[in-house]
Amino acid sequence: MNVGDRVRLMSGREEGIITRILDNNIVEVAIDNDFTIPVTRREIVLIAPEEAKAFRGQVQEQDTIKPSARREPPAPVLAEKGIYLALVHQSEELLAATIINNTDYDVLFTSGEDRNNLYRGLHNNKLGPKATQVIAHYHLKDFEQWPSVIVQFLQHRNGGPALFEPVTKRVQFRANSFYKSKKTAPVVNKEAYLFQLDTKPVAVDPDKIKEQLAASPSAQETFKLQAPEHEIDLHIDKLVEDYSGMSNSAMLKLQLERFQDALERAIAANMHEIVFIHGTGNGVLRKEIQKILSRTPGIRFFEDARKEKFGYGATLVRLR
Known part of the structure; x- marks a missing residue:
């Protein structure tokens, strides 16, 4: 069983998504994509992909008969290539934090959370080209308590012409920028809050800045x-x-x-x-x-x- 798997409780008909692996015997499950509960592995059973697919098909069929339903056109994909952290809606409230490898290289990565300077490891894995991995789930109602997400990764390809340096990226979620980051995520092709992990800072040319200030002295006066x-x-x-x-x-x-x-x-x-x-x-x-x-x-x-x-x-x- 892995994070993101859909399961059913053996003691009833409730279904949910595995949001965390708490230890070898206990997992955390979001019931109806709303509240989360810890359960032992023997108390749940995986829902077969065919069953989940059929269920989704029924939901889509029901949605199509609603006369008032409107589908907004998807936003453009942010970039052709890149490595991303995407917060993808599982429901209106629950988001799946997903690592996306939208490159032609293999990516070795680790991920973790930082809460009040206390680090907690989440996952490590190897992602092939155009692959994804869910690493955690977060509730929008708890946005102010979300941790920083830290991702370390290294790109590699056998016979590849480029050597990449290891990268460590910390993503801190702030309300004033988080909701502006909504895009269509590559690979999964779903609307998500998207953060690119492999961007590099643009070099600043001090001489050019001085020239611009000298050419426009009023800029200093207006600010x-x-x-x-x-x-x-x-x-x-x-x-x-x-x-x-x-x-x-x-x-x-x-x-x-x-x-x-x-x-x-x-x-x-x-x-x-x-x-x-x-x-x-x-x-x-x-x-x-x-x-x-x-x-x-x-x-x-x-x-x-x-x-x-x-x-x-x-x-x-x-x-x-």
């Missing part, structure tokens, strides 16, 4: 870093006029994005301190803010702001 206010109020009603249709996770993402933007501008502007007003509430926003602060360079320390003014609803950040 000026705007320092944030000394106090940043992150209450949701201060950020958007109407938030009645927003989920709690969407509100939290917006608050954290505004916090991150203000913090980065404060550091760049050499401010000595800044106060973030997050309120008390259930403490989730305060906890997430202080988690980010604890791993951000350039922070001297942070503490509860003046209690006589803010109570326990604000955090004071001292910058270096």
Whole structure:
């Protein structure tokens, strides 16, 4: 049994997808692509590919009789060649993290997760040309708790004309860029959130930059870093006029994005301190803010702001 296999529980009719191998005898299964449970291998049975294919055919046939169904045209494939990490929808909520080898070379790879500087290995394998491997599953509702995914790989082909250096790539998921990465993934030919692993940074030519600045002196005048206010109020009603249709996770993402933007501008502007007003509430926003602060360079320390003014609803950040 492997990650991504569809299985049925022997104790009932529930079906699901294997999302993790917990140890030699226990796997994690996402039931109906929603909630996950640990089960022993002897409690589940693999669903034959023919059965799964027939099931998918029935679902597609049912979909075609819905008069209101509309199929959007697929987005263009990002690139002909390359090695990718793709987050492919298994359902509206569940995503399969998939390594895609869209090259003519064999790829030896390892993958793992980094949570709070604690590494956990996931998979190692050899992918042939135009092959894929599911390495993990993630729920969109837990997006803020997703780990960084680290992939190490080496390309090779017997008789090949090129020698490749080993590559280590860390993919960190941020809300403001994640949803913009949706493309049609190569090989699997499905819409996915796509991250290319074998891209190389473009060399910067300092002389050319100086020439451009000299030719256009107004460019320096038009750009000026705007320092944030000394106090940043992150209450949701201060950020958007109407938030009645927003989920709690969407509100939290917006608050954290505004916090991150203000913090980065404060550091760049050499401010000595800044106060973030997050309120008390259930403490989730305060906890997430202080988690980010604890791993951000350039922070001297942070503490509860003046209690006589803010109570326990604000955090004071001292910058270096």
